[in-house]
Amino acid sequence: MKVLAAMSGGVDSAVAAARAVEAGHEVVGVHLALSRMPGTLRTGSRGCCTVEDSMDAQRAANKIGIPFYVWDFSERFKQEVVDDFISEYQAGRTPNPCMRCNERIKFAALLEKALALGFDALCTGHYASIETDSNGNLELHRSLAMAKDQSYVLGVLNKQQLQHSLFPLGKAANKEDIRAEAKARELSVAQKPDSYDICFIPEGDTRDWLSDKIERTEGAIVDLEGNQLATHDGAIGFTVGQRKGLNLGKPSADGKPRYVLSIRPKENVVVVGPDEALLISELSGSKYSWCGEAPSNTTDWFDAEVQVRAHGLSHPCRVKVAGDQMVIALAEPIRGVSPGQTAVIYLGSRVLGQATIDKTVSAVMEQV
Amino acid sequence: MPVYLDHAATSPIRASVLELYIATLSEIGNPASVHSFGQHSRQILEQAREEIAKAINCDRNEVIFTSGGTESDNLAIKGIFWDVNSKEPNKKVIVSAAAEHHAVLDAINWLVDSQNAELYLIPSDDQGVLDIAALERYLEQNASRVALLSVMWANNEIGVIHPISEITKIAKSYQIPVHSDAIAALGHIPVDFAESGLAAMTITGHKLGGPVGSGALILRRDQKLTPVNHGGGQERNLRSGTSDASSAAALALTITEAVSEQEDLAQKHQIMTQRLIAGVKQIASDVIVSAEKAPRLPNNAHFRFPGCLGDSLLFLLDSDGVSISTGSACTAGVSGPSHVVLSLGASNDEAMGTLRITLGHSTKDQDIEAFLEVFPKAYQGAKKAGLTRR
Helix, strand or coil: CCEEEEEECCHHHHHHHHHHHHCCCEEEEEEECCCCCCCCCCCCCCCCCHHHHHHHHHHHHHCCCEEEEEEEEEEHHHHHHHHHHHHHHHCCCCCCHHHHHHHHHHHHHHHHHHHHCCCCCCEEEEEEEEEEECCCCCEECCCCCCCCCHHHHHCCCHHHHHHHHCCCCCCCCCHHHHHHHHHHCCCCCCCCCCCCCCCCCCCCCCHHHHHCCCCCCEEEECCCCCCEEECCCCCCCCCCEEEEECCCCCCCCCCCEEEEEECCCCCCCCEEEEEEHHHEEEEEEEEEEEECCCCCCCCCCEEEEEEEECCCEEEEEEEEEEEEEEEEEEECCCCCCCCCCEEEEEEECCEEEEECCCCCEEECCCCC | CECCCCCCCCCCCCCHHHHHHHHCCCCCCCCCCCCCHHHHHHHHHHHHHHHHHHHHHCCCCHEEECHHHHHHHHHHHHHHHHHHHHHHHCCCEEEEEECCCCCHHHHHHHHHHHHCCEECCCCCCCCCCHHHHHHHHHHHHHHEEEEEEEECEEEECEECCCCCHHHHHHHHHHCEEEEEEEECCCEEEECCCCHHHEEEEEEEECCCCCCCCCEEECCCCCCCCCCCCCCCCCCCCCCCCCCHHHHHHHHHHHHHHHHHHHHHHHHHHHHHHHHHHHHHHHHCCCCCCCCCCCCCCEEEEECCCCCCHHHHHHHHHHHCCCCCCCCCCCCCCCCCCCCHHHHCCCHHHHCCCCCEECCCCCCHHHHHHHHHHHHHHHHHHHHHHHHHCC
């Protein structure tokens, strides 16, 4: 196969590209330039966005012995990921930009370009594996390396995208093995630290980064009954479940801590309440997709598990499609889920599909 | 056989130059040393200076060896600005143009940002031709505030030739020194320093088959400038650093050969670029040939393909063994929209779909044929990839 290896400059994508070469594919490396004004050197725990990362990717490609190019996706990235991130916060939701990047840049814009240029598949360093079921259908599964499993952020992939994806690290047992392999291959990125933060937020402080992009006006922090407890300097950037930084002044009547329950951007109001009010029993969203083959019957409840954040646990649930909504009913309530987050549905280790959460139903009271 | 059509980025080293370069590298001696080894190296250095002076018609003392084009541009622009501005503080305007090389524009912008300089850009049209009447009008009003003028002899990306003598004539009446980056022009059109009326001129060797890292600033005898780097003052007390006799010798031979071949090569290149342009137009009917109506370098063809991405074209051609460029080579390997193409009034999208072909001393007819053979497939592929942009 002709394979385009997306190389961030990190150890995972470098080893993935090397494994693709060893598997006999004709591989070309590409680094995505996601900013027109990249920094020179890497700072903190961000991934891929500096000239240093680009050079690291190039050095790895040289070592592996494959051609290497840098493609400019900065405009698309800004439109599809950064602007979306800002407008989601503006709407009081909590977006996952890595998910959007996979959905709209890596496995959309980049994959489409690769296919148009004659490639058969896109190879990345994600920890997830693609398997074939007894009918020959492709399935996405969790990585064997559970601590590194990245199947969650790939939940947005559809059948066609799976057909053209290659995840050579899927069978990796753990990250240490990948680092050891990189070292054995004499790749200079073998000991490069992992990236955690959102790549386009330099200091890792989302609220601060948003502050000069979204106008903030003072508003009320209210309790569930609507009583004003304090003021905030702008509802944008609060996250459901947040406890710190509320500056409520006096404690609640029962002395228990209070948490952000919801954000109402139109009214510029932040609602706070007790821990138990964060418990959610049902999730739903109209923007859903199936990863590979869709289940044969989706209109009746079926048992599955749901994961709502990249490195979270999965929770037993029942799922069905009602009208234009994917509805997920949790077996046990879960805490602190915000609209904008993605719910990824699993059947065992298999990723079945995903929905961007529009609505949550509280386990203990009316939706706040 | 891979085909190399990116001589404006750098050109393969000439066999004669390589031989001389290696031979002189093994000579012992610092040209500044007084002993016989030093004197021997000095002899190589000064011989080179004389040869360059002869090839481009200047005084031997006007040749200041540097590490290349970027250093020469910085030395000329910062050095002349500092000298003029320190004597007459009201002279703070630098006149230049939007399509200049980054070594010129960024040096000027640094002076603007940190040294109180001001910038006036001579307007240009959609063919890249400078509006000389606008320059005249500007100088009529503002000449007393102008410290220097810097206009490239020919553009490295789109190949437009600028009327240097006409510009220096206008500037002369106001006693404004003129600098020109002549890197893209030298070896491809006649370049005569004494005739040009320039105060300073940047040249380099590696675009003509010399080694990278050897260049010169040609600075008129009576033109003062403040040095950028300080040290031993080896080059006319204006540029410090141990003189590199072997680089100088290699540069001199490169320029001597390039200048003596210039006329024949230009004729040959002219025919090749015409063939290229005709061949490309046949396949891509909507192609825009940049600066087609302007006076152009014979070795440059620059295309804009609506709906195509330059990086896709580059990738597909490279996969087929043909190396071209989307514009000027750049550090991070990111091909953003070119400021030169934007200066023609092209849209951002149009500026992303560019392809530059530049010919050099080693270009053969079969290179052009090889390009034209693989181009149709690459063009179709890049067009298809362009459609994936939403």
